[in-house]
Amino acid sequence: MKKVRISAPTVEEALQKAKERFDLREGEYEYTIIDKGSKGIFGLFSKDAEIEINFNSNYFTRKLEEFLLNALSAGGDVVVKVSCSGRRFLVELDGSDLGRLIGKHGKTLAALQHVAMIYLNRMSDTKLSVSVDAGQYKKRRKKNLEAIVKQAIQRAKLTKGKVMLDPMFAFERRMVHEIVKRHKNVKSYSVGVEPYRKVVIEYSANGKNEEEDN
Known part of the structure; x- marks a missing residue:
């Protein structure tokens, strides 16, 4: 690293x-x-x-944990747990006020993840990824997204057209792309610029995704 x-x-x-x-x-x-x-x-x-x-990864795991603890210390007691799998670092946050850690529609989590990614990659010679979650918010969000995407896929197939979803964070768009990959005759890609970037689900004979979000 x-x-x-x-x-x-x-x-x-x-x-x-x-x-x-x-x-x-x-x-x-x-x-x-x-x-x-x-x-x-x-x-x-x-x-x-x-x-x-x-x-090695132990160094980056500790430094990332210390960085986040310091960044969040002013907001009360927060527990930060960092694990590593290859070049991917997973952060789990816990505390007395999970709503504050998550933010409206996950905005605080997304901001923390972005800052953590910048911090870690400034220390590394290779590109590292960071995923920040609190109270399994992303797991619950993924379940909601699956229902939304399923309806959009049905509409796209029925009309043989396209369905544009609401603006999402990058980690949510990646979830959508992964869900769409499991279905035939549809593809997904992103359009627009942050923070209004959206996923389009479109009927397709081959169903190949055109774009992944970083």
């Missing part, structure tokens, strides 16, 4: 330098010795040691 090279007079000093610079803890990295360095002769021709630090 991230690799850096650090130089210092000795390997031990290089490792300590990396820990202090990046706030690394045991179990959050592995390192490879590139060059052990040399003291030279009478202080001449000395050469620094060089190591390569490889940050």
